[in-house]
Amino acid sequence: MITHNIYRCSSFSWKINNSIRLFSSSILPDIDLNYYCNIENINEIKNNIKRRKGIGDIDKAFNLYNTLKTTPNGDNSYDSIKLDLFKELNILPNRTHPIVGNYADEPQVILEINQKKDFGMHKPLEFSKITELLNLMRTDKLGNTCGNKSYYYFGALAELEEALIKYTVSTLIGKDFLLISVPDILPRNLLEGCGMTINTDRTQIYSLDPYHHGHDMYLSGTSEMSLAGLLSNSVHSAEKLPLKLAAVSRCYRAETSNVVEERGTYRVHQFTKVEMFLITKPQESDEMLEYIRNIQQELFTPLGLHMKVLDMPPHELGAPAYRKYDIEAWMPGRNSYGEISSCSNCTDYQSRRLHIKYTENNQENYVHTLNGTACAIPRMLIALLETHQDPKGKIIIPKALQPFINGNTFIGKNTQVPKLKLRK
Structure with missing residues (x-):
């Protein structure tokens, strides 16, 4: 397994170094x-x-x-x-929550948030059309910079991206999450310890050239894996749990889709995401999953999006997940819902593979790990721009975000960056 000294991360150790000690462990995962x-x-x-x-x-x-x-x-x-x-x-999947095991193939809608916006006689435009008219984004003719499924954000749209990050991070810090800056290049054993499948026909993971960059090194698809790796081979005091970490990172995914609803920047090869990662005692993980979901709802509700919260059926669970909630936002320009976040309880699936334990009454047991999306930028921007578009050619900025974007109340046409032309 990956073995590194977590005390080297000073921003991490000052808060929790009294609750963690390292221990030696076998390379093999401790499967039950x-x-x-x-x-x-x-x-x-x-x-x-x-x-x-x-x-x-x-x-x-x-x-x-x-x-x-x-x-x-x-x-x-x-x-x-x-x-x-x-x-x-x-490679076997985690067990499935008994309630979820009784579901058929469709997600269970457990909550709807906010009403759909009434556009009256105005037909809402799709995100790509809005950004084209306002000159806020470029996704084609990128030259040799990024390739397919990539993008540039211009001006106010780039500022809105930063505002979303600041809004999200400030909320999480207010809830005692510890912000961690994480690496984006990870070893194979860490990814597999988190439940990812490597080098298969359906893999979404970018691998680095072993000849130039070292053996079995990969680009991270989510900071969940880096945060889990930070805690690998550690033991925590029960009274210090739950431990709540957050990270802002770039996520890399080699995925493609021909589904109409996933066109444009809905599914891209790299994007920015704010992630939550928690460890807790086993008897508290069900409650902590609800805690994460409530944080997501608290973050998204003031943004004025119409959403539905879904309890996902077994076939929608990744290998590590015991139970997973998704939140889908209504994207009126697309006339469809799109997933903007998820949160999962992975029980001891990851902790047994990465050897993350806690001690209580002089006994060591495996923690339960949980993760949740606090903000995935591209899809959040799609939902925001399509929901808050104005027929007069501007985007209304939700009040919750205005303090993080210099008090601006709307986004208009970008005139600072000219429309680019690719010279032959």
């Missing part, structure tokens, strides 16, 4: 063998894999487990069998 290798649970595990559209073969893992039990420790094949067993166990 009592559950995954119990014959009574195999049908449950198989059904969970099927419903979650996950990967993994529990029969193969169980056969390896039985072979390992009958192989003497010290035999030439023992270490190889053990490694194969944990490779199989490591």
Whole structure:
């Protein structure tokens, strides 16, 4: 596993160094063998894999487990069998919350927030058309700079991006989140410890050229992984939990989509995101997931967006998630909803792989990890501009954001940056 001294991060250690000590651990993840290798649970595990559209073969893992039990420790094949067993166990999905396990294939709408804006006779424009008319963004003719699924924000739109970040971060700091600046290049074992699948046909992860940049190094898709890596191989005092971290980072995702609703900058290869990451005692993680969701609702509601909060069904859960909420905002220019955030309870799935524990009553146990999007910039900008567009050719800035954008109340046409032409 990744092993680094978390005390080197001074902005982190001054607050919590009394609650953490490092400990030595095996390279192997500490999978719960009592559950995954119990014959009574195999049908449950198989059904969970099927419903979650996950990967993994529990029969193969169980056969390896039985072979390992009958192989003497010290035999030439023992270490190889053990490694194969944990490779199989490591890619199995987390368990699913019992309530979610009863859902069919559709998300459950648990809450709607704000009303849809009435545009009257005015037909709302799509984000890309708005930004074209106001000269606020460029997504084509980028030359050799970024390539497909990339963009430039100009003037007030770039300022609005910064305002969203400042608004979000100030709210989180007010709720005692510790802000961390994180790396964007991560090793393979950390990504896999967080539940990401590497080098498959469906991978969304950018890998760096091993010849020039080192073996098994990747661009981070979310700061959740960097924050989890910061805590790897650590033990926390129970009275110091929950530990609440936040980061602003650039996210890189090698994903494409031909879905009409995901055109333009809805799905891009790099974007800025503010992320929340929490660790807590197991008995408190369900409550902490609701806490994160409430923070998201508190952040988004004053922005005047119409939203619905969804409890996601099993097939929408990534491998680490035990339960996940999504929030979708109405994007009137597209005449459809679009996901702007999610939050997940990953229970001990990541902590067992990264060896993150807590101590209570002289006993060590694995923490539960949770994560949540506080602000994903491109989709938030889509929702804001489409919702607050004015027929007179300007964008009304929500009052909650105005203090973070020099008190401006609206965005007009950008005249400082001319429309660019690509010279042949």
